[in-house]
Amino acid sequence: xxxxxxxxxxxxxxxxxxxxxxxxxxxxxxxxxxxxxxxxxxxxxxxxxxxxxxxxxxxxxxxxxxxxxxxxxxxxxxxxxxxxxxxxxxxxxxxxxxxxxxxxxxxxxxxxxxxxxxxxxxxxxxxxxxxxxxxxxxxxxxxxxxxxxxxxxxxxxxx
Amino acid sequence: xxxxxxxxxxxxxxxxxxxxxxxxxxxxxxxxxxxxxxxxxxxxxxxxxxxxxxxxxxxxxxxxxxxxxxxxxxxxxxxxxxxxxxxxxxxxxxxxxxxxxxxxxxxxxxxxxxxxxxxxxxxxxxxxxxxxxxxxxxxxxxxxxxxxxxxxxxxxxxxxxxxxxxxxxxxxxxxxxxxxxxxxxxxxxxxxxxxxxxxxxxxxxxxxxxxxxxxxxxxxxxxxxxxxxxxxxxxxxxxxxxxxxxxxxxxxxxxxxxxxxxxxxxxxxxxxxxxxxxxxxxxxxxxxxxx
Numbered sequence: 001x002x003x004x005x006x007x008x009x010x011x012x013x014x015x016x017x018x019x020x021x022x023x024x025x026x027x028x029x030x031x032x033x034x035x036x037x038x039x040x041x042x043x044x045x046x047x048x049x050x051x052x053x054x055x056x057x058x059x060x061x062x063x064x065x066x067x068x069x070x071x072x073x074x075x076x077x078x079x080x081x082x083x084x085x086x087x088x089x090x091x092x093x094x095x096x097x098x099x100x101x102x103x104x105x106x107x108x109x110x111x112x113x114x115x116x117x118x119x120x121x122x123x124x125x126x127x128x129x130x131x132x133x134x135x136x137x138x139x140x141x142x143x144x145x146x147x148x149x150x151x152x153x154x155x156x157x158x159x
Numbered sequence: 160x161x162x163x164x165x166x167x168x169x170x171x172x173x174x175x176x177x178x179x180x181x182x183x184x185x186x187x188x189x190x191x192x193x194x195x196x197x198x199x200x201x202x203x204x205x206x207x208x209x210x211x212x213x214x215x216x217x218x219x220x221x222x223x224x225x226x227x228x229x230x231x232x233x234x235x236x237x238x239x240x241x242x243x244x245x246x247x248x249x250x251x252x253x254x255x256x257x258x259x260x261x262x263x264x265x266x267x268x269x270x271x272x273x274x275x276x277x278x279x280x281x282x283x284x285x286x287x288x289x290x291x292x293x294x295x296x297x298x299x300x301x302x303x304x305x306x307x308x309x310x311x312x313x314x315x316x317x318x319x320x321x322x323x324x325x326x327x328x329x330x331x332x333x334x335x336x337x338x339x340x341x342x343x344x345x346x347x348x349x350x351x352x353x354x355x356x357x358x359x360x361x362x363x364x365x366x367x368x369x370x371x372x373x374x375x376x377x378x379x380x381x382x383x384x385x386x387x388x389x390x391x392x393x394x395x396x397x398x399x400x401x402x403x404x405x406x407x408x409x410x411x412x413x414x415x416x417x418x419x420x421x422x423x424x425x426x427x428x429x430x431x432x433x434x435x436x437x438x439x440x441x442x443x444x445x446x447x448x449x450x
Contacts, residue, residue: 021212022284053173066208068293
């Protein structure tokens with residue numbers, strides 16, 4: 001992963017991690033997209049031999065530490081979502097960007113539901129519909145992130 | 160790159176491996192709590208990331224603090240002077256009352272309350288995880304922060320320290336669903352327990368009989384039971400009492416006094432050394448015994 005400009009992949013993931021913990025006003029915070037998931041999905045689609053489930057799990061684990069949740073919750077959800085992408089990456093690649101965006105929406109919803117189920121299993125949290133607001137922002141954000149990351153990949157010739 | 164002839168374990172195997180790891184982690188972290196020390200190290204490991212993520216907000220506040228017109232500053236200064244005068248007057252009263260209280264307490268041979276050490280802390284970041292109410296502050300083990308230390312803002316109790324890192328630590332707020340704090344009604348001394356509800360503006364009081372005298376608007380203060388929080392700090396104000404006789408207990412909700420959703424500066428209280436607080440007690444007991 002570190003050879004051949006793999007460093008850039010790591011950098012984008014770190015920036016995504018930072019974006020997912022920057023302080024925001026409460027009203028905007030409910031709409032915070034899953035930056036890490038979006039970036040991971042892009043790299044999984046583009047370079048499935050470099051970014052795989054293990055990367056996703058480690059990123060989820062770091063997210064757990066950063067968010068102070070029970071260790072393993074976000075790691076588990078992240079790995080499950082990325083697994084779906086890794087298994088179907090050749091199909092998803094051929095879709096148009098908007099179709100991909102819908103798939104990202106489903107993945108994001110799945111990610112949040114898995115996190116919710118695990119938290120529900122561990123402590124008695126109650127479901128509020130605004131736990132799924134990030135799905136909307138993830139769908140809107142995907143085309144732009146796709147274009148941006150593709151430009152990054154081509155500029156640095158990451159293969 | 161040739162993913163078709165990719166050698167290595169299949170995704171399904173990887174997933175199973177990773178899920179087993181997650182389940183083990185969740186089990187050991189949640190049920191056995193065996194990662195407490197490891198969490199401290201992990202926390203300090205990722206704290207540069209947190210400081211960097213916090214940088215934009217810090218820049219914004221720096222800018223808003225520096226771009227102020229002179230008029231505003233002068234007004235603010237004037238306000239501070241006035242309130243300082245008030246506080247000074249109250250301080251004078253307080254010192255007299257404190258002396259009197261100590262004398263009375265020593266007459267009753269009950270332990271004199273020790274001074275509580277305070278430490279100033281600033282908020283680093285708020286968790287975006289909707290399932291837990293935690294914030295990060297810029298004090299850690301280097302500054303003498305310890306687990307379970309009570310945290311408050313200028314209005315009332317905010318929460319307590321959950322994990323301690325080297326230079327930052329995590330505060331669990333009183334509104335977190337896994338947090339509860341023993342309180343008493345200031346008006347009549349009834350003891351309740353305030354549990355977090357997962358909503359930032361609501362605490363729930365369970366198992367309160369209908370006959371208890373709790374009214375809307377009552378101030379709840381820490382009772383000092385449980386030994387975590389010192390006695391007498393405001394926690395919340397009762398906003399709803401529903402006496403539905405068909406239910407076994409009364410439904411009571413209260414709203415935290417501290418402004419939990421716009422925290423910025425906080426105080427950490429620390430217990431004074433046990434030697435200090437027990438010494439007056441023992442000497443007093445001796446003197447009582449002599450007399």
